[in-house]
Amino acid sequence: MKHRMRALAWACAVALTLCACKREQRAFEQSPSPTELALKSGISLPSSTPTAKPSGSYEETAYAIAQGKQLFNWFNCSGCHSHGGGGIGPPLMDDKWIYGHEPGEIFATIVEGRPNGMPSFRGRLDDSQVWQLVAYVRSMSALVRRDAIAGRDDGIQKGKPEQRRSRAEPQNSSEAPAQ
Amino acid sequence: MPAIAAMSTRNAWLALWAACISISAAAAGGDWPMVAKDYANTRYSELGEISVANAANLKLAFTFSTGVLRGHEAAPLVVDSVMYIVTPYPNYLYALDLSKPGAPPKWKYEPKPLAFAQGMACCDVVNRGVAYANGRIFMNTLDNHTVAVDAKTGKELWRTRLGDVALGESMTMAPLVVKDKVLVGNSGGEFGVRGWLAALDATSGKIVWRAYSTGPDNEALIGQEFRPFYSQDQGKDLGVSSWPPEAWRIGGGAVWGFVSYDEKLNLIYYGTSNPSPWNPEQRPGDNKWTSGIFARNPDTGAARWFYQTSPHDLHDYDGINENVLFDLPTAGGSRPALIHPDRNGYLYVVDRATGEVISALPYAHITTSHGVDIASGRLQYAQDKEPKAGKVIRTICPSSSGGKDWQPSAYSPKTGWLYLSIQNLCQDMEATKANYIAGTPFVGSEQKMYTGPGGNRGEFAAWEPVEGRKKWSIPEKFPVWSGALVTAGDVVFYGTMEGWFKAVDARTGALLWRFKTGSGIVGQPISYLGPDGKQYVAVLSGVGGWAGSVVSAGIDTRDSTAALGFANAMRDLPSETGMGGMLYVFALP
Numbered sequence: 001m002k003h004r005m006r007a008l009a010w011a012c013a014v015a016l017t018l019c020a021c022k023r024e025q026r027a028f029e030q031s032p033s034p035t036e037l038a039l040k041s042g043i044s045l046p047s048s049t050p051t052a053k054p055s056g057s058y059e060e061t062a063y064a065i066a067q068g069k070q071l072f073n074w075f076n077c078s079g080c081h082s083h084g085g086g087g088i089g090p091p092l093m094d095d096k097w098i099y100g101h102e103p104g105e106i107f108a109t110i111v112e113g114r115p116n117g118m119p120s121f122r123g124r125l126d127d128s129q130v131w132q133l134v135a136y137v138r139s140m141s142a143l144v145r146r147d148a149i150a151g152r153d154d155g156i157q158k159g160k161p162e163q164r165r166s167r168a169e170p171q172n173s174s175e176a177p178a179q
Numbered sequence: 180m181p182a183i184a185a186m187s188t189r190n191a192w193l194a195l196w197a198a199c200i201s202i203s204a205a206a207a208g209g210d211w212p213m214v215a216k217d218y219a220n221t222r223y224s225e226l227g228e229i230s231v232a233n234a235a236n237l238k239l240a241f242t243f244s245t246g247v248l249r250g251h252e253a254a255p256l257v258v259d260s261v262m263y264i265v266t267p268y269p270n271y272l273y274a275l276d277l278s279k280p281g282a283p284p285k286w287k288y289e290p291k292p293l294a295f296a297q298g299m300a301c302c303d304v305v306n307r308g309v310a311y312a313n314g315r316i317f318m319n320t321l322d323n324h325t326v327a328v329d330a331k332t333g334k335e336l337w338r339t340r341l342g343d344v345a346l347g348e349s350m351t352m353a354p355l356v357v358k359d360k361v362l363v364g365n366s367g368g369e370f371g372v373r374g375w376l377a378a379l380d381a382t383s384g385k386i387v388w389r390a391y392s393t394g395p396d397n398e399a400l401i402g403q404e405f406r407p408f409y410s411q412d413q414g415k416d417l418g419v420s421s422w423p424p425e426a427w428r429i430g431g432g433a434v435w436g437f438v439s440y441d442e443k444l445n446l447i448y449y450g451t452s453n454p455s456p457w458n459p460e461q462r463p464g465d466n467k468w469t470s471g472i473f474a475r476n477p478d479t480g481a482a483r484w485f486y487q488t489s490p491h492d493l494h495d496y497d498g499i500n501e502n503v504l505f506d507l508p509t510a511g512g513s514r515p516a517l518i519h520p521d522r523n524g525y526l527y528v529v530d531r532a533t534g535e536v537i538s539a540l541p542y543a544h545i546t547t548s549h550g551v552d553i554a555s556g557r558l559q560y561a562q563d564k565e566p567k568a569g570k571v572i573r574t575i576c577p578s579s580s581g582g583k584d585w586q587p588s589a590y591s592p593k594t595g596w597l598y599l600s601i602q603n604l605c606q607d608m609e610a611t612k613a614n615y616i617a618g619t620p621f622v623g624s625e626q627k628m629y630t631g632p633g634g635n636r637g638e639f640a641a642w643e644p645v646e647g648r649k650k651w652s653i654p655e656k657f658p659v660w661s662g663a664l665v666t667a668g669d670v671v672f673y674g675t676m677e678g679w680f681k682a683v684d685a686r687t688g689a690l691l692w693r694f695k696t697g698s699g700i701v702g703q704p705i706s707y708l709g710p711d712g713k714q715y716v717a718v719l720s721g722v723g724g725w726a727g728s729v730v731s732a733g734i735d736t737r738d739s740t741a742a743l744g745f746a747n748a749m750r751d752l753p754s755e756t757g758m759g760g761m762l763y764v765f766a767l768p
Contacts, residue, residue, distance in 0.1 A: 073611065074614055075616065075619070076620050076621070079621070079622055080620060082740050082743075083741070084735065084737075084738045086732065086733070086735060086741055087732070087742040087743060087746075088300065088301060088620065088732075091741070093735050094735050096733075115294050115295060116294050116295070116297050116298065117294070117298015117299065119618050119619060155571070155611070156608075156609040156740065157627075157739070158625070158738055160737065
């Protein structure tokens with residue numbers, strides 16, 4: 001009995017460890033997206049079309065989300081959106097999305113900008129960086145895989161770290177309303 | 180037919196009567212022709228019908244909805260029986276006909292600013308008012324245009340573009356007309372703009388001069404006439420040498436406060452904003468000519484003197500607060516002076532001819548400095564409150580919003596006291612690396628504000644400027660973000676962020692009357708003589724601005740650093756008031 005319990009515990013631990021591996025998985029070779037190719041070739045794409053399919057791997061990787069968090073500060077996103085609570089720009093930690101919460105929609109918002117004051121970051125970030133940002137932005141309202149979300153903050157305490165926030169189910173999502 | 184003829188004769192008589200009244204009203208100072216009432220920026224109304232004895236009877240006379248729901252920080256103007264109001268973005272300009280019952284709109288002008296400009300307004304998309312001169316209204320739009328509008332018809336006469344939204348510039352201040360020039364300045368100290376004040380020809384809209392707040396002397400219009408009082412302000416091109424190389428190009432010093440004017444000395448006075456970025460480690464040096472007061476010749480823009488209230492500003496203390504001109508009584512007579520309650524917590528009395536500091540005394544709780552050295556004019560910083568990267572500095576008082584922010588004080592020549600709105604907030608602050616990307620914030624600081632000692636976040640007080648002390652003080656739950664008005668009836672008016680519009684006794688501070696408006700008040704109250712010969716008091720209600728953006732911009736207060744840290748101090752405001760945009764006008768029955 002005791003042995004069986006121990007074996008079970010081991011099995012669980014191994015299973016958990018294996019599961020957790022994915023959260024740390026990093027993709028080193030990303031195939032360039034249409035936006036990236038367009039940037040390189042100097043061709044501009046028609047605006048407001050999400051240029052690529054949402055990339056699941058970013059949202060499932062702690063590394064990508066952490067990188068996104070760093071970029072969020074470095075590229076002054078935090079200057080307008082603070083750390084999710086908003087200011088000059090709208091909050092990003094709540095359930096309201098003006099231009100959509102889907103990864104592709106957020107991608108388009110960052111690359112194209114939006115008319116009420118959101119500047120375009122086209123040419124300042126490559127596609128994988130934008131996806132990292134998208135993953136972080138969605139992590140602010142816990143829309144991504146929870147165990148990949150940042151569990152702590154460096155610097156001044158700002159409130160609950162992203163991982164400890166409850167998921168904010170987006171309002172006005174593109175899905176059909178419940179009948 | 181006879182009936183109609185009789186009517187028109189009667190109307191003509193009424194019109195003539197109204198015209199006579201309005202002329203006498205203007206002569207008696209019954210109009211409110213500029214945001215601060217007069218060039219000295221006193222916000223003192225000579226009208227005395229509403230007094231300490233009868234203010235309790237004040238009743239609502241009429242209201243008007245502006246159709247906009249952001250922070251209404253403007254003062255209405257009243258000229259020749261017409262009231263002019265400007266709204267936050269999209270900057271509607273209304274003319275209301277005060278000679279008709281209920282004051283219906285005469286016309287509405289829409290400048291249609293770029294929607295994109297909303298992303299360049301650090302602290303809500305506000306506008307602080309318009310200016311009137313010779314049948315024209317002058318206004319600034321959020322997207323950096325100064326516009327002249329015909330006061331009779333509401334038709335646009337000229338429009339001049341002064342700044343670039345793509346560089347993070349915006350315009351929120353109220354213009355001032357001096358002689359034939361319209362004086363306007365930019366906003367954007369949180370975006371690394373280069374600050375300036377410009378003079379436009381009132382007839383054509385052409386730029387006559389532009390004085391930058393940073394950079395070489397010829398661009399700051401510093402030349403032969405410049406005679407600063409203190410040695411640290413004397414020298415060549417200090418606007419370059421007091422910065423790291425090239426940093427002055429993105430160094431802030433925006434001009435978004437009020438301008439005052441002394442006709443006798445022919446000098447204008449205004450403050451310059453904080454240096455950019457907030458993180459002081461990225462800009463060693465005094466960072467001239469930011470966070471200080473300029474005196475300039477309005478004809479040429481030539482600087483006469485400059486005094487830096489916060490050299491190498493450490494805490495976004497800015498310098499844009501109003502300069503109220505008054506004559507300081509002395510043993511031998513009087514001395515031309517100005518009162519400047521600065522964000523750094525000191526109330527300065529400065530000789531307005533020379534720029535010499537006569538006194539600088541704390542009016543708010545201060546931990547960031549130990550006083551102002553009168554001999555050198557220098558603020559004595561507390562070294563342990565200097566923001567550092569990677570370290571949270573606690574109990575910084577006042578907070579970045581200051582002991583008082585932009586909300587203008589009023590001065591009564593009758594009592595000789597200044598009436599001012601005060602904030603009682605402190606903050607924790609951590610410097611971070613700021614990266615300059617044109618058109619995005621250039622701040623480099625995280626902070627969260629909280630209530631200062633005593634538990635009240637705001638205060639409204641009377642200050643006696645000769646001895647330099649508070650005569651009375653009213654604690655308020657929230658920061659007082661409205662301007663002040665004082666009248667010859669010894670009644671002082673101000674509004675609270677919950678929405679109370681209050682009348683208090685100018686000598687004792689005793690509450691005489693209050694009225695709950697629909698939204699929090701962050702506007703500037705005014706008083707005028709109506710065409711019916713009665714005294715009116717008007718104020719815009721519509722919470723917002725930096726302090727009220729928690730409501731007007733829908734801030735999520737779970738993030739303490741939201742709205743540049745103001746969110747942390749205003750978590751309970753949404754449960755006390757909602758968005759609004761309404762003019763309220765009161766009179767005695």
